[in-house]
Amino acid sequence: MRAAVLHEIGQEKLEVLDDVEAVGFGPGKVKLRIRATGLCHSDVSAMSGILPQPAPFIPGHEGAGEVVDVGDGVSGLSAGDRVLVCWLPACGACPSCKRGQTQLCLAGFMNAGTPNFKRPGGDVFGFAGTGTFTEEVVVGAGCAVPIPDDVPFEIAALIGCGVTTGLGAAINTAKVEAGSSVAVIGCGGVGISTIQGARVQGAAQIVAVDPVASRREAALRFGATEAVAPDELADAKQRITGGEGFDYVFEVVGKSATARTAYDHTRRGGTLCVVGAGAMDDNFQVNMFELFFDEKRILPSMYGGGDVLRSYERAIALWRAGRIDLESMITHRVRLEEVNDALDQMRTGESLRTCIEL
Numbered sequence: 075m076r077a078a079v080l081h082e083i084g085q086e087k088l089e090v091l092d093d094v095e096a097v098g099f100g101p102g103k104v105k106l107r108i109r110a111t112g113l114c115h116s117d118v119s120a121m122s123g124i125l126p127q128p129a130p131f132i133p134g135h136e137g138a139g140e141v142v143d144v145g146d147g148v149s150g151l152s153a154g155d156r157v158l159v160c161w162l163p164a165c166g167a168c169p170s171c172k173r174g175q176t177q178l179c180l181a182g183f184m185n186a187g188t189p190n191f192k193r194p195g196g197d198v199f200g201f202a203g204t205g206t207f208t209e210e211v212v213v214g215a216g217c218a219v220p221i222p223d224d225v226p227f228e229i230a231a232l233i234g235c236g237v238t239t240g241l242g243a244a245i246n247t248a249k250v251e252a253g254s255s256v257a258v259i260g261c262g263g264v265g266i267s268t269i270q271g272a273r274v275q276g277a278a279q280i281v282a283v284d285p286v287a288s289r290r291e292a293a294l295r296f297g298a299t300e301a302v303a304p305d306e307l308a309d310a311k312q313r314i315t316g317g318e319g320f321d322y323v324f325e326v327v328g329k330s331a332t333a334r335t336a337y338d339h340t341r342r343g344g345t346l347c348v349v350g351a352g353a354m355d356d357n358f359q360v361n362m363f364e365l366f367f368d369e370k371r372i373l374p375s376m377y378g379g380g381d382v383l384r385s386y387e388r389a390i391a392l393w394r395a396g397r398i399d400l401e402s403m404i405t406h407r408v409r410l411e412e413v414n415d416a417l418d419q420m421r422t423g424e425s426l427r428t429c430i431e432l
């Protein structure tokens with residue numbers, strides 16, 4: 075079958091091959107036919123080595139498709155079911171799951187070190203234990219979450235990562251209050267979802283911050299009340315908050331420099347919510363005096379910061395009610411053979427989300 079493979083960490087281009095096989099099918103597993111997959115920034119970060127990932131590997135963790143085959147012992151799924159791919163499946167039994175924080179369950183990550191694919195040259199890993207830039211993939215049953223019939227595959231794919239991450243940061247983690255002031259630094263797919271979450275929560279002002287003009291324009295269509303380049307943020311803080319700082323600032327880039335900017339533009343007692351996934355050697359610094367004296371809340375948010383399945387359901391409910399716009403987030407559509415175009419569109423900031431149709 076066809077799949078897009080990265081041979082070595084640090085390479086910029088994927089190679090689309092047709093000699094890849096999905097492996098590992100058996101008890102507790104399901105085989106999926108992927109129909110649509112989004113390109114998430116984490117895929118690019120894994121390719122460049124910012125996020126840890128063994129190679130060669132098949133990127134993609136934001137996917138949806140149909141169940142082809144169900145292993146022994148799997149209940150609640152059967153061939154033909156429409157599902158989205160959850161890259162962080164909940165085991166249901168660990169302390170995090172029992173607290174309802176299934177976004178912190180590590181049980182599924184045990185599979186991330188096991189190859190999901192093979193080809194004549196040897197084993198091939200799947201990113202984050204999934205790997206959706208492929209026609210078929212075998213995953214644990216918990217990674218296959220049934221979706222209602224009215225949710226198109228391309229919408230379901232986005233809910234599998236970017237939308238859940240961004241919406242959840244605003245709703246679950248920061249719990250944005252009605253009437254508050256918000257700034258969102260970084261307006262790709264996750265940042266746009268954060269803006270939509272802040273709007274759903276009733277924020278009065280939502281300032282989108284991004285160096286790319288097309289993303290700033292897009293942010294205004296998704297609920298930002300104004301959009302500025304990074305060097306205009308200090309002025310926006312002065313104008314909108316009287317210099318005090320925003321009630322909430324979301325860092326959706328994954329760099330210590332932008333996290334520090336976000337901290338500096340958060341009001342005393344306000345909330346800095348860190349959504350971006352960054353590198354292990356990039357350290358965020360605050361001094362002990364400001365940490366104490368300014369009482370700013372620093373809240374990281376992983377995969378929506380709450381129960382993952384409930385976050386999916388809420389995203390679907392909000393989409394169905396017309397309260398969030400997911401269709402317009404897909405700015406580009408490509409075939410698997412054009413996956414490198416999708417990577418370019420992400421690196422230049424031209425796309426919010428590129429959907430790869432399979």
Ligand SMILES: [Zn+2]
Binds near residue numbers: 115116135
């Ligand atoms: Zn992602």
Ligand SMILES: [Zn+2]
Binds near residue numbers: 164171179
């Ligand atoms: Zn668990």
